[in-house]
Amino acid sequence: MGVSTSAPEEGIALVTVDFPPVNALPVQGWYDLAAAVRAAGADPKVRCVVLTAAGRGFNAGVDIKEVQRTDGHEALIGANRGCYEAFAAVYDCEVPVVAAVHGFCLGGGIGLVGNADAIVASEDATFGLPELDRGALGAATHLARLVPQHLMRALYYTSRTATADELHRHGSVWKVVPRAHVLDSALELAREIAAKDGYLIRLAKAAINGIDPVDVRRSYRFEQGFTFEANLSGVADRVRDTFGGAPSAGGSSTSGSGEENQS
Incomplete structure (x- = not known):
């Protein structure tokens, strides 16, 4: 359980997230993910990173239960900072990041894949931000x-x-x-990317980030201010206290979303 890194083939680092039952990450999990992605990108032998997850779905966001059982705002601040670090690590990774998404990709999952360079998804994958139903805000930057x-x-x-x-x-x-x-399809794309010159692919990543029309780090940080305001006002706790239920098996732009422990 946790975040692990492997090397399935030359030039490719595979970062796998595994936090049963639904990959709702605790505060430390976000920091561990950020560290793993940054380390993989900094490895001169790596030319592409594949981000994947074990279990029922790719990511169900923040572990709400950790926030609820922690007095004060320590867990909330930790989750805010941890998500910021993980999302930024994907965006700033020195080499391209391919996200391999299956099942649900919700909340913080959108922050990860929205900052990835490419996404390969399973037929049953669903993407969404049920933040307003969970007493939270954020990641509209990445959904956009x-x-x-x-x-x-x-x-x-x-x-x-x-x-x-x-x-x-x-x-x-x-x-x-x-x-x-x-995962095989994501590795196939990563293999094509990793066939490029390592120095040149790093220049390409920096160049593409440099022409991005939106500063995703600043934009997301702005959103997080409203998340904290919602918590200080008490409305976030009121909405979170009504949270419950199990993950939905699917969804569409004309259906609702559901998952456990997600924010």
Whole structure:
């Protein structure tokens, strides 16, 4: 359980997240993920990083139960900072990051894949930000990198999800494959990237980040201020206390979302 890094083949680092039952990460988990991605990108032998997850789904966001059982705002601040570090680590990784997504990708998961360079998703993958249903805000910055502006707003306000096929039609998902093939397909793309010159691929990553029209770090940090305001006002606790239920098996832009422990 936790975050692990392996080298499935030359030039590729595989970072795997495993926090049963639904990959809702505790505070330390976000920091561990950030450290793993940064270390992989800094390795001169690595030319592409694949980010994947074990278990039922790719990511269910922040562990709400950890926030609820911790007095004061320590866990909330930790989650805010941890998410910021993990999202930034993916974006700032010195080499391209390919996200291999299966099942649900919610909350903080959107922050990860929204900052990735490419996404390969399973046919059953769903993407969404049920933040307003969980007493939280944030990651609209990253959802806006996956879908057009007005769709992002509608998904955000309703807490609905979009399917992998829908994101593929919008151009943000590279390929949609059967669940059993998602990692192999992500490694296939990573292999093509890793065949490039290591120095040149690092220059390419820095150049592309440099022309990005949105500063994702600053934009997300701005959003986090409203998350903290919601907590100080008491509304976040009131909404979180109504939270419950199990993850949904799927969803679409016309259906709701559900998961455990997610924020």
